[in-house]
Every structure is written in structure tokens, then in C-alpha cells.
Amino acid sequence: MERSKQSFSKRNYSSQPKANYPDYRSTILRHQGHKLVALPQTLADTRGPVFGHMDLGDNDHDLIINYASTGKSAIGERITVAGKLLDESGKPVPNALIEVWQANTGGRYRHKNDTYLAPLDPDFGGCGRCLTDHEGKYVFRTIKPGAYPWPNGGNDWRPAHIHFSIFGQAFAQRLITQMYFEGDPHIQICPILQSIGDARAVNQLVARLDMAHSVPMDLIAYRFDLILRGPNATIFENKLGGH
Amino acid sequence: MDSLDIRRTRPAKTNAEMPLRETASQTAGPYVHIGCLPNTVGVKGIYPDDFTSNKPLANAPITISGKVFEGEGVVCRDVMLEFWHADEQGCYDNGIWHRSSTNLDSGLFSIKTQMPGNTQTAEGEVLAPFISVWITARGINIGLLTRIYFPEHESAINEDPHMELVSESRRSTLMAKAVDGGYHFDIHLQGVAETVFFDV
Secondary structure, three states: OOOOOOOEOOOOHHHOEOOOOOOOHHHOOOOOOOOOEEOOOOHHHHOOOOOOOOOOOOOOOEOOOOOOOOOOOOOOOEEEEEEEEEEOOOOEOOOOEEEEEOOOOOOOOOOOOOOOOOOOOOOOOOEEEEEOOOOOEEEEEEEOOOOEEEOOOOOEEEOOEEEEEEOOOOHHHOEEEEEEEOOOHHHHHOHHHHOEOOHHHHHOOEEEEOHHHOEOOOEEEEEOOEEEOOEOHHHHHHHHHOO | OOOOOOOOOOOHHHHOOOOOOOOOOOOOOOOHHHHHOHHHHOOOOOOOOOOOEOOOOOOOOEEEEEOEEOOOOOEOOOEEEEEEEOOOOOOOOOOEEEEEEOOOOOOOEEEEEOOOOOEEOOOOOEEOOOEEEEEEEOOOOOOEEEEEEOHHHHHHHHOOOOHHHOOHHHHHHHEOEEEOOEEEOOEEOOOOOOOOOEEO
């Protein structure tokens, strides 16, 4: 049997979305009523499944072609989304599995429960995955998804977004989030985004146009860095004090 | 362009050690399957198989099934669950991970795995065998963490230092029920039977 210490800093809930946010109607019956029960961390939390060895397909990270017929490609604005996966101390997280999913350029998902008017694109599936490299870097090629309306009791539209699922090096770092696009006016009025009551935390979910990495006559680049929970500051300080 | 998007939002005192802040969570939404279990919703041909475990288990003698309920008792059919536990010897270096969704029609989730062994706290106290469960779905803004314990470990559970942190009246929400062919474990997101969720 193994042991562990309190390895990760406590989660800062002030920069996380509220579990109960009635403007996002689905939270009303799905938020927990009791307070979360705080537990000391053990290896159950400070370890996690490791996927660095995973055999991924050559096109898994390329949503422009990974569902398209031979010689075809997805319809839409061709983009790259790239960035670094770091922890809160700034340390890169290598060999981490990132999975993404998104609507097509018209705002339609390839899912049997999505019945939006916009048509499916026969050459777009909408999912991709990759592993971060030794510097924590990742890159996807895709098309910019469309905004779409959703049933929330009113005239609600989601800003264009890409869903991200990230495995760090510990189960305590597990994260699912959404990436938005710089300049989208829907960001200010989306209840899912605004369930985060902290403008800086919202801003951290917005990818920036990155002209330096755009490919002329081909792809517009967006930059999106992801931060996972970091080491326990107390342990870190003690270590520094020992120098 | 370096990490200019990352705001230095912590107090100056801690900026040197912890300059960055965890990216905020957002709901997985109703279409989580497309990204995490695409073949289950007919997005075929991108990945040969859905990614449902971290390793093939030659021997997976226990089955755990259940449903997830929202506050009015309605079954949730759009949930993704992940399961993480120590191996039979209590070792997390050989830890076992599974992913399942609740069936789009029946709402049932199910995994086949091994019974985890005892583990320990940092202080060396024995923890009864358990499986960590992480739950995401439409309407869940930040993934919920709970645990499954098993009825045959009753004496270890009664001595378990983590179980002591849970109010006695709610401990039963963490217990799987032995049924024909394995175990049943329902999750209640809210209401009188609300499952205990943890912050680690």
C-alpha cells in the first residue's frame, strides 16, 4: 500500500461557475443542495490514469479531415487552436490527453439529440484528440463552429465554442471546459459563461487571435492556454525555505 | 506570443510560486458523447473504438450499474461518468480507470472491473476499498466527485477515517447494493436522497 500527502492546492471556487445558476435552467434540478464534503487528498486524488503511451490516429487532431471523404474537407472557416497546458505554478503538463468536440460551421452537432435546423456537414464529425508534447503544447486543426440557439426558456444562443476535456497527471486535476473566441458579442450574454461570476476567469476561457501563427492563404490561428490545479503552496514554500 | 492570455490574478505574495489560476470549468453539455464516446452516438470512423478504460482487464469479475437522478426524481440520460480506483492490491500505480455514459434511452450506466484493495491515508490509516466517480452532464457546471463503497467491507468502513467526515445519516448514499450479477449504485444529484459529493 502507498501513501500520499496534500499535493494539490485547494480549488479556488470563487473563479469557478456556481453550481446553482437559475439563468442556466438545467442547473436548477441538477445542482447539489448540500455543501461538498472536504476530504484530505490521498493517492486516489494525486494519481490518475496516464495516457502518454496511447496510440492515436494520425488525423485524430485534425477535425478538418478526420471525418471527411477522401479528398474532401469540412466546410467552414479553417482555423488552428493551439496552446500550452500548464499547472498553476507554470509547470508544463506533458503527455496529457486532450479531447475536443464542437458543432459544425452552421452550429449543428452530429448527435441524434440535436435537431437544430442547420444542416449536418457530411465531411465534419466534430471530435478530435491529442497528447500534449514534452513542453505541454497541443494543437488542433478544425473549422470555427457556429453559434446556435438552445432551449433555456427564452431566446438563448450559445457563443461559438469548442468543448475541451483534459486529463492532467492526477484525478484531482480532471477538467472539462469550453473555449470561446475573442470578440464574440454572445460571450457577455451567455448564462453558461456568466455562471462564472469572475470576469477574469471568463476572460481566461477566450482564445485570442494569433496572427503570428496563422498560415497565409490557409488557416487562422487561435491561442488558448489551459491551466490545471497546481502543487500545494504550503509544501512548495517549505521546499523553497530549505534552499 | 507567450502566455499573455494568462492573468496574474493571485495576491502578490503568492504570485512567485503560483502565478496562474486554474481554468474555470464549464458544463460538458448534452453532447459530451461526441468528444468522449463518439461511437455510442454514431460518430463512427474517427476513432476505431471508444475510449472506455485505461487498460484491458483479463479479469473483471464485478459489474457496477446504476442511474443518475435529478432533483424531481427524473432519470438523467445525458451523463458521462468516469471511475478511478486502486487495483486489487491497493496500488494506484496500476490504477484502473473506466468511462461510461448513461444510456440515451434507459439511463443506465454500467462498468465491469475489479474489486479495489485497501489503501491508506498520508498518516498510514487504512481506508476501506472504494471507487472514485466523477460525474459530468448538462446542468452540472463543475464535475461532481463521489465514491462507491461495498457492503462486504462494513467493518473497515466503520473504522474508515474519511467516512467519519461524512454525516452518519448520509453515509448510505455512498454504499453500493449487492444485486444479482454484481452491484447497483444510483446517484441522486439533489433531493432527500442526495448523494454525498466531495471536495479534495
